[in-house]
Amino acid sequence: MKRLICFLSLLMLVSVGCFAASGQFDFAETMTKFFDSMGFTQIFTGDGWKYLVMLVLSCFLIYLAVVKQYEPLLLLPIAFGMLLTNLPGANMFHTEMWNDEFLNPDSEYFHSYRHVLAEGGLLDVLYIGVKAGVYPCLIFIGVGAMTDFGPLIANPKSFLLGAAAQLGIFTTFLAAHALGFDSQEAASIGIIGGADGPTSIFLTTKLAPHLLGPIAIAAYSYMALVPVIQPPIMRALTTKKERMIKMSQLRSVSKTEKIIFPIAVAIVVSLILPDAGPLIGCLMLGNLMRESGVVERLAKTVQNELMNIVVIFLGTTVGATATASTFLEPKTLYILCMGIVAFSFATAGGVLFAKLMNVFSKTKINPLIGSAGVSAVPMAARVSQTEGQKADPTNFLLMHAMGPNVAGVIGSAVAAGILLSMLG
């Protein structure tokens, strides 16, 4: 083995010497080019330190996903996409191709997917699905197929709690303006309060694509932190007596109602807000597949295979948008702060509205279920259940909280549709 290695090394040296002597091969120049093209060289020249910071940051996010298990299904691909895009010289994703050419009406490549396919890297090509708004909608089909709207149908008033929890979106919209963001950017930041990843990505892609990376990371990170962010707000806004309220059992929902529900919601919402049509339509399509019971194979596919494949593509490409040039800015810090504001106001909105409903309603509802109005299915509902049981261990709020929880998904999609129609 050693002899073979010696022989091959000698052969290589002789061949290099021969080419160099014949004048066809400039060894020094080739080596210089090689070293210049190395990622290591680029990291240690000029603004290359930014790549290093981003690589450290992406490793930290991978740590959060793997060790702390913060929304690992999405955070892991997002973090790795972030790592790939910040490997200097790898050219897997080109921010300038999207921002300076694809979105620039004066460019000859304005809205040219052909140019992206011809010149783009691997992640550029996969990013077409985000840009065209395809991935979030496909994920919504899977979400619909996994969601049981039974508790919402049994207690339609839950829709009101889902609506109240959208307060977070609009207060953050105001707060982002105060920080100097323009309306499109403020709307994209506000939608973090909807606590719905695909909706945040869908809206941001349309309104402020340059902020997609930080917004997606903030949305998914805070969603994982729902059990940390929500309980103090819930306890602060309610008395122990209110937290102990027991709610009557939900009525049973017939199969016919469950089948008609997605059809009715898709028609009503899409006719009122056509901009919300893609999200609501896909959500309800998935749900109809589940509830109809006649396309079990399709329902299983969208819940598992399709969902998983799209999550990989979506996560990796969204992470890829977090390049050093776009991410390492004060705006990112503002967005992360606004994310907490959005979640807090959304939680408060739901809880306070539940209290308000108790003033006018004969049958009392536990205000803790109001906080579940911020989508984040089913984690927000679990938080309501846990907090309810802390006040009274014999209280079971989970199914009651699932109503506002799934209403929040519809509410945030509706809010996205409104913002899109006003600012798109």
Added chain:
Amino acid sequence: MTPLVIWSDVWAMSGMGFGVVFCVLVLLVYVLKFLGWLVPKFAKGEKPVKAQKQAAAPKAVAAAPVSSASDADKAAVATALYLYFQNVHDEESDVLTIRSTRSAWHHELNNRLEGLNA
């Protein structure tokens, strides 16, 4: 970032946006209530679950004393049963090898190794 913000417009957009979300979801509340009223009237084969159970209950069961457990207790029992049945799965033996059988294909060496697996 743009330094100039027309606050009246921003407030109007926020108010209108939140208002429309509320109106759409309130409309859906009424759509659902309407469905809840309409479906039982037209779904002939589908009677309410509670009524169906009572009709199908055998006399002996119907005569039995009704449990005084509250809804919450029943929910707790149902959850416990659900979790129990989720955890029930087949018990498998830990033997990883297949017990060999004698056949004309047995080689002399296999016959010797057989003792190791038996």
